[in-house]
Amino acid sequence: SSGINAEYGGAAEGKPFPEIKSTHSLVAKHVTKEKWDKLSGIQTATSGFTLGQAISCAVEFDNQHCGIYAGDYDSYQDFADVFDPIIQEYHGITAEAKHTSDMDVSKIQGNVHPDAPVKSVRIRVGRSFNGFGLSPGITRQQRLDLEKLLISAFSNFEGDLKGNYYPLLGMEESVRKQLVDDHFLFVSGDPNLISAGMERDWPEGRGIFHNEAKTFLVWVNEEDQTRIISMQKGGDVKAVFERLARAIKAVQDSVKEKSGKDFLFDEKYGYIHSCPTRDHPTT
Numbered sequence: 001s002s003g004i005n006a007e008y009g010g011a012a013e014g015k016p017f018p019e020i021k022s023t024h025s026l027v028a029k030h031v032t033k034e035k036w037d038k039l040s041g042i043q044t045a046t047s048g049f050t051l052g053q054a055i056s057c058a059v060e061f062d063n064q065h066c067g068i069y070a071g072d073y074d075s076y077q078d079f080a081d082v083f084d085p086i087i088q089e090y091h092g093i094t095a096e097a098k099h100t101s102d103m104d105v106s107k108i109q110g111n112v113h114p115d116a117p118v119k120s121v122r123i124r125v126g127r128s129f130n131g132f133g134l135s136p137g138i139t140r141q142q143r144l145d146l147e148k149l150l151i152s153a154f155s156n157f158e159g160d161l162k163g164n165y166y167p168l169l170g171m172e173e174s175v176r177k178q179l180v181d182d183h184f185l186f187v188s189g190d191p192n193l194i195s196a197g198m199e200r201d202w203p204e205g206r207g208i209f210h211n212e213a214k215t216f217l218v219w220v221n222e223e224d225q226t227r228i229i230s231m232q233k234g235g236d237v238k239a240v241f242e243r244l245a246r247a248i249k250a251v252q253d254s255v256k257e258k259s260g261k262d263f264l265f266d267e268k269y270g271y272i273h274s275c276p277t278r279d280h281p282t283t
Contacts, residue, residue: 018059026086027058027067044074047133060195069196069274071137073264087276099270103245112235121240122231126224126273128264134274135198143205153254154209163211168203186222216247
């Protein structure tokens with residue numbers, strides 16, 4: 001984790017204990033001066049992230065409930081004295097709790113009644129890959145390398161998952177309008193994401209993949225490295241989940257085949273995201 005490597009890792013200059021404006025946040029409760037003095041001088045190895053960067057939202061704004069983001073997987077380890085108690089309190093779990101994930105479609109027994117007034121079903125997950133920072137800490141080069149790897153991986157998709165990738169950088173107006181009309185496009189300007197460092201180098205390295213039927217999407221380098229989304233009109237939850245399970249496996253297998261890199265997974269916290277409020281109960 002925080003060991004020295006060619007680019008990052010080891011000691012950063014310790015800074016004075018910040019004023020945390022979100023006084024009722026989990027950050028205010030769990031980032032004590034004692035913990036700050038111990039951890040604020042650490043830089044993570046993967047992306048050079050610090051505790052000060054992690055808690056920037058809670059320091060800058062007065063409306064945060066949680067107020068912390070991870071800049072890479074190392075953040076959860078290097079700053080565990082802060083992340084662990086926040087995650088445990090937010091999710092209502094013990095220190096011994098372990099994440100469980102089950103994507104077995106055959107275990108879904110029922111479904112929404114065909115006559116029920118359900119307009120559409122959408123299920124999504126976030127997934128991150130080994131060797132790259134998470135959105136708040138990812139370096140410009142890591143973001144570009146990840147996008148390039150995912151574009152290559154998407155080209156492997158077959159059948160109903162096959163589709164096209166649309167980079168945000170240099171996007172034609174007609175394409176942008178269509179993606180807005182389809183409610184697929186993610187945009188910049190969220191104060192929390194800006195404060196947390198997630199909109200650096202915008203819009204470079206970001207984009208959207210979707211299949212021809214527009215029932216399977218992947219957001220690239222938004223709040224998470226990837227957001228994998230399955231959706232369709234009507235209430236067929238089982239079909240949407242089945243496609244999601246196949247899509248997750250397709251993304252994982254294709255990236256692994258191209259690069260040897262796998263999803264970031266922690267035995268305790270499950271699939272790793274930039275936001276710890278998502279880590280534990282996610283699929």
